[in-house]
Amino acid sequence: MASELNLSRDHLEAPFSRRVEELSGENPYACYQCGKCSAGCPFADHMDALPNQVLRLVQLGDEAALRLSAPWVCASCLACAVRCPKGVDIAKTMEALRLLSLRRGITPAPVVPDRPYPQIALVGAYRKLTP
Amino acid sequence: MKKLAYFPGCAMKDQARPDEAGTLHALAALGYEVAEIPRWNCCGTVHSLAKDDLMRHVGPVRNLIRVQGMGEKRVLTLCAMCYGTLKRSAQFVREEERLARINAFLDTEEDFRGGIEVVHLLTLLRDEVGYEKLASRVKRTLNGLKVATYYGCVLLRPREFAVDDPDRPEVMERVVEALGGAPVPFPERMECCGAYLTVGRSDIVTDRVGRILRSARGSGADLVVTTCPLCQFNLAERRPPVAPTLPVLYLGQVLGWAFGADEPANLFPLGGAR
Amino acid sequence: MNEVTVFIMGKGYHVPEGLTIMKAMEYAGYRLGRGCGCRGGYCGACATVYRLRGDYRLYADLACQTPVQDGMYIAQIPFTPAERPPYQLADLQPRGETLLSLFPELARCVACNTCTKACPQKLEVMDAVQAALRGDIPQVAELTFDCVSCGLCTMRCPAEISHHHVWQLARRLNGAYLTPRALHVQKRVQEVAAGVFKADLDALLSLGKDALVAAYKAREIES
Ligand code: SF4
Ligand code: SF4
Numbered sequence: 001m002a003s004e005l006n007l008s009r010d011h012l013e014a015p016f017s018r019r020v021e022e023l024s025g026e027n028p029y030a031c032y033q034c035g036k037c038s039a040g041c042p043f044a045d046h047m048d049a050l051p052n053q054v055l056r057l058v059q060l061g062d063e064a065a066l067r068l069s070a071p072w073v074c075a076s077c078l079a080c081a082v083r084c085p086k087g088v089d090i091a092k093t094m095e096a097l098r099l100l101s102l103r104r105g106i107t108p109a110p111v112v113p114d115r116p117y118p119q120i121a122l123v124g125a126y127r128k129l130t131p
Numbered sequence: 132m133k134k135l136a137y138f139p140g141c142a143m144k145d146q147a148r149p150d151e152a153g154t155l156h157a158l159a160a161l162g163y164e165v166a167e168i169p170r171w172n173c174c175g176t177v178h179s180l181a182k183d184d185l186m187r188h189v190g191p192v193r194n195l196i197r198v199q200g201m202g203e204k205r206v207l208t209l210c211a212m213c214y215g216t217l218k219r220s221a222q223f224v225r226e227e228e229r230l231a232r233i234n235a236f237l238d239t240e241e242d243f244r245g246g247i248e249v250v251h252l253l254t255l256l257r258d259e260v261g262y263e264k265l266a267s268r269v270k271r272t273l274n275g276l277k278v279a280t281y282y283g284c285v286l287l288r289p290r291e292f293a294v295d296d297p298d299r300p301e302v303m304e305r306v307v308e309a310l311g312g313a314p315v316p317f318p319e320r321m322e323c324c325g326a327y328l329t330v331g332r333s334d335i336v337t338d339r340v341g342r343i344l345r346s347a348r349g350s351g352a353d354l355v356v357t358t359c360p361l362c363q364f365n366l367a368e369r370r371p372p373v374a375p376t377l378p379v380l381y382l383g384q385v386l387g388w389a390f391g392a393d394e395p396a397n398l399f400p401l402g403g404a405r
Numbered sequence: 406m407n408e409v410t411v412f413i414m415g416k417g418y419h420v421p422e423g424l425t426i427m428k429a430m431e432y433a434g435y436r437l438g439r440g441c442g443c444r445g446g447y448c449g450a451c452a453t454v455y456r457l458r459g460d461y462r463l464y465a466d467l468a469c470q471t472p473v474q475d476g477m478y479i480a481q482i483p484f485t486p487a488e489r490p491p492y493q494l495a496d497l498q499p500r501g502e503t504l505l506s507l508f509p510e511l512a513r514c515v516a517c518n519t520c521t522k523a524c525p526q527k528l529e530v531m532d533a534v535q536a537a538l539r540g541d542i543p544q545v546a547e548l549t550f551d552c553v554s555c556g557l558c559t560m561r562c563p564a565e566i567s568h569h570h571v572w573q574l575a576r577r578l579n580g581a582y583l584t585p586r587a588l589h590v591q592k593r594v595q596e597v598a599a600g601v602f603k604a605d606l607d608a609l610l611s612l613g614k615d616a617l618v619a620a621y622k623a624r625e626i627e628s
């Protein structure tokens with residue numbers, strides 16, 4: 001997370017935020033940072049930024065969001081989505097961040113099966129974590 | 132006999148065979164003639180959450196076209212994940228422009244015309260069979276066995292596709308009750324196990340599974356049931372050494388047993404199905 | 406002689422109508438060191454892709470089996486890099502998960518069917534991938550019996566699956582472990598070893614050339 005917030009209109013509607021919005025279909029500016037999503041995320045303990053913080057970076061047009069591990073720890077369980085009072089589906093924002101990375105050739109979570117897995121595990125992992 | 136088109140998905144033909152065996156046994160006893168759809172393909176497990184990922188809907192839609200080809204209006208799934216992908220793709224292509232693009236891409240198939248309903252075993256048991264009929268047909272009661280009902284996520288989220296009230300679901304509990312069991316709605320029953328993270332981040336999944344199993348045991352459960360083969364794999368194979376040794380079964384195994392399947396070896400193969 | 410115009414690697418040539426793509430390339434002056442083998446549609450060496458004017462489709466076929474058409478744009482794909490992890494058949498179990506653990510990328514299939522459209526042998530390639538994914542080894546072996554390992558499906562697959570190596574493993578597992586043993590062959594081998602046919606064979610060996618030819622002509626032929 002940025003240690004200092006530079007509040008300025010210049011950051012709003014940045015191309016990065018627009019792109020994430022386009023891919024996810026979720027308006028990042030609908031979020032008022034209440035943190036309910038993070039409180040309910042069963043994986044928040046393992047993330048380097050909480051779900052609401054990830055969304056904050058997107059609001060600010062900060063591409064640091066692409067260097068976080070959080071989107072790769074998110075399991076798309078939608079616990080955040082069902083409890084957001086503003087109807088923001090952060091799981092979609094997380095997916096957009098994963099896709100933006102993958103499409104730029106950044107694969108922080110390559111899938112290298114270390115044992116036999118059932119189809120359902122492999123299919124899911126490849127779809128979410130590989131380009 | 133009532134005909135019912137059925138999409139098994141890969142898991143039912145491999146790791147989750149006992150689930151299929153038990154469920155099909157029970158459905159036959161309940162008067163269903165279950166017809167597996169021909170030439171089906173993997174549904175893709177996880178629904179794409181992105182706006183521009185049309186390709187991810189090709190697999191599910193191809194399966195829906197097969198259902199259409201059978202002259203059927205609805206299709207049954209047992210796997211929670213298959214339910215999610217098929218149901219959500221069926222909804223996704225309600226928008227005409229998307230449907231047109233997918234049909235254009237699937238140039239060797241007949242056009243999908245939409246209007247296929249995707250049902251999960253649980254909704255079928257609740258809305259069509261009914262708990263009372265279910266209870267009256269049971270051959271072997273679970274006899275008060277304390278069954279922790281694990282929903283995981285896909286059955287309940289997103290809201291539009293939930294098989295029940297996503298905040299206070301009860302369908303699995305009511306089914307267990309109808310079979311003569313004592314449902315244990317434990318606190319973690321709706322929390323995700325980590326799903327596909329199991330391939331690269333088994334540490335995270337083990338942490339989640341430990342919490343889920345401790346929560347179930349803490350609520351006094353004798354066993355856990357689920358309808359998701361990925362949950363089953365994770366709860367069975369990713370449990371931390373400290374977690375209690377609690378059996379984790381598919382709902383179909385319990386269902387088959389309650390309906391008197393005479394081949395318990397098919398339902399409870401030692402050491403799992405694989 | 407009627408001629409057609411074809412474009413080989415982007416350069417136009419007039420070639421006689423009725424030639425195969427392979428013959429047309431040779432007519433145009435190419436000497437095929439790679440991308441050519443049996444010339445009979447069996448070896449799969451001559452994988453080729455082409456487009457026809459006014460048609461969006463990218464066709465894939467064997468150069469030795471496909472006649473040229475006017476306005477064809479042709480490129481050979483003599484080799485498709487494909488991943489084949491090392492394995493010892495004797496160490497493997499004939500179980501579904503064997504395919505998936507050696508070729509986990511099977512799980513990336515999106516059911517687009519591009520592979521099937523590319524297959525010059527008209528195999529149901531996507532169905533075979535799906536059968537492999539769900540661990541049905543006999544079904545994979547059956548569906549891919551006529552694969553010539555041309556690699557065209559592999560070249561076109563968005564999921565980057567190495568199809569023909571999966572097929573080969575499935576057929577090996579099927580042949581080694583899952584098909585019933587041919588008991589009559591074993592019985593016959595024992596009979597041969599026990600000398601049941603020795604007298605007949607010795608009699609044949611003692612014949613002169615003319616008698617041998619006459620015996621050959623008079624042999625019983627199964628109809
Ligand atoms: S719950 Fe919704 S509004 Fe609250 S922080 Fe999360 S996304 Fe923003
Ligand atoms: S979808 Fe991702 S961010 Fe949302 S609760 Fe689940 S793991 Fe957390």
Ligand code: SF4
Pocket residue numbers: 119120123139140141142143172173174175176177210212213360
């Ligand atoms: S969710 Fe699973 S079991 Fe269902 S078809 Fe897809 S991969 Fe196969």
Ligand code: SF4
Pocket residue numbers: 075077211282283284285286322323324325326327359361362
């Ligand atoms: S709990 Fe985990 S595996 Fe099960 S449905 Fe949710 S994501 Fe799926």
Ligand code: SF4
Pocket residue numbers: 523524525526527528530551552553554555556557558559568569
């Ligand atoms: S299956 Fe693939 S490799 Fe085999 S013949 Fe068909 S296209 Fe060629």
Ligand code: SF4
Pocket residue numbers: 513514515516517518519520521530531534561562563564565566
């Ligand atoms: S081309 Fe690849 S992804 Fe498409 S159906 Fe064939 S194997 Fe699956």
Ligand code: FES
Pocket residue numbers: 440441442443444445446447448449450451467468469470553
């Ligand atoms: S040269 Fe062998 S198949 Fe064409």
